[in-house]
Amino acid sequence: MSLNLAMMLRESANTHPEKAAVLFDGGSVSYVELDTASDRVAAGLVGRGLRPGDAVALQLPNVPEFVVAYFGILKAGCVAVPVNLLFKAAEVGYVLADSGARLLITWAGVAEEAAKGAADAGVSEVFVLPIPGTPRPGVGHAFGQLLETAVIGPPPLHQSDPGDTAVIVYTAGTTGRPKGAELTHFQLFMNADTPGRLFGIRDEDVVLVVLPLFHVFGLSSILDVCVRFAATMSLVPRFDPAKVLEVIARDRVTVFEGVPTMYIALLNHPDRDRHDTSSLRVGVSGGAPIPAEVIDEVERTFGIVVLEGYGLSETASTTTFNVSAEERRIYSVGKPIYGVEVQVWDADGEVLPPGPEHVGELVVRGVNVMRGYHGNPAATREAMAGGWFHTGDLGYVDRDGFFFVVDRKKDLIIRGGENVYPREVEDVLYTHPAVAEAAVVGIPDDRLGQEVKAVVALRPGRTVTEAELVGYVRERVASYKYPRSVEFREHLPMNATGKILKREL
Incomplete structure (x- = not known):
């Protein structure tokens, strides 16, 4: 064969x-x-x-x-x-x-x-x-x-x-x-064929390709999917919200795939309403959890459904996905795709029951999991302990089998013995009308071990003080979770795919 x-x-x-x-x-x-x-x-x-x-x-x-x-x-x-x-x-x-x-x-x-x-x-x-x-x-x-x-x-x-x-x-x-994740011909074909069918990609679709093709999201979940189903790719070499809006109108783009920061930039662009985006039928978000407020605003503004998925380089991109507006669970990353299993494990490798109170590490096995790390058997054994790929992501599953990503294990803040998931605090920050970009990080603290800090960029023309933002979050989360300090920046550092680089903060 x-x-x-x-x-x-x-x-x-x-x-x-x-x-x-x-x-x-x-x-x-x-x-x-x-x-x-x-x-x-x-x-x-x-x-x-x-x-x-x-x-x-x-x-x-x-x-x-x-x-x-x-x-x-x-x-x-x-x-x-x-x-x-x-x-x-x-x-x-x-x-x-x-x-x-x-x-x-x-x-x-x-x-x-x-x-x-x-x-x-x-x-x-x-x-x-x-x-x-x-x-x-x-x-x-x-x-x-x-x-x-x-x-x-x-x-x-x-x-x-x-x-x-x-x-x-x-x-x-x-x-x-x-580390170099080895992905096979079969895995990449399955990641083109299965998600493409679930997503309902059509040969008449025009898909905007602004995510870097050298990244697994752009390569596996966009390029390969488009070629598998003979869709048209509209290439944009570098993300610029003005250019993206221009190309959507010019090429009558039907599908936009991006990371959360791209959606945020489009929402905040001052000329957003001057471009005809009526050709869009659906948005896809991945690469990082998208704040609930951003999904809501995108859907209101552009009149489309945003379907969120989850995956990693080691899983040939797609692992879970919300397949349609009718079957999705909004704010979740969906269910495992065909041929893929996902579980939530505690620190001892035991499977956790459903429910948001049972947060653990997401582990994956199936047709999408890499052969291994190239030339690095030790790292492969560690990542595949117990026969499942350990993602390093924290999340939970609900009783209907929809998965929710809470945060990265390495981003978890332990403040005075209490676990603080930065994404939960970030989601609250994104509901403030002045906040365009937000990241929550832990900083060293002599008394508590770590303290919670927020770094934000504001929307054009909006103002808010540190005290106002701290008070806003304090009213909406438990007392140990809210940030004790806020740093304002013009923009937050991002990598080539638009992910916020917390390690630089």
């Missing part, structure tokens, strides 16, 4: 050859054009001596060439290793060395740093995608050399085993060095 994830592209090119696969500033690429271009990249990789199983690092923004290169890598039987565009030389070098990458495809905007990292990792083959209208950097080869390779004979499509690694996704590295 064989299964190569790239067969999804081949199938969509056969059934929808002239349909737009990708829209972008300045043009579009059809499914047959995408399929043909990725064939040439595959031939180019094979022609340079790469063999099935070799790792190829891919460091590009949300541009058509990312999609072309991704499927070209898979067609050659190689393993795609997405690399964050924001990485500096040392970080690039670490990922290349750890994954054993033999070749790097990068972007002119980061080529100098990427080339330094490649040199440190001993990777001599670097291909650079130029920025239109600017000189090509003086490092590496032109990406066009791969793209212009002649395909001799049948189009390449390596007959991979379903259990072969297709992608190595590196975790965010919030606790030490990033």
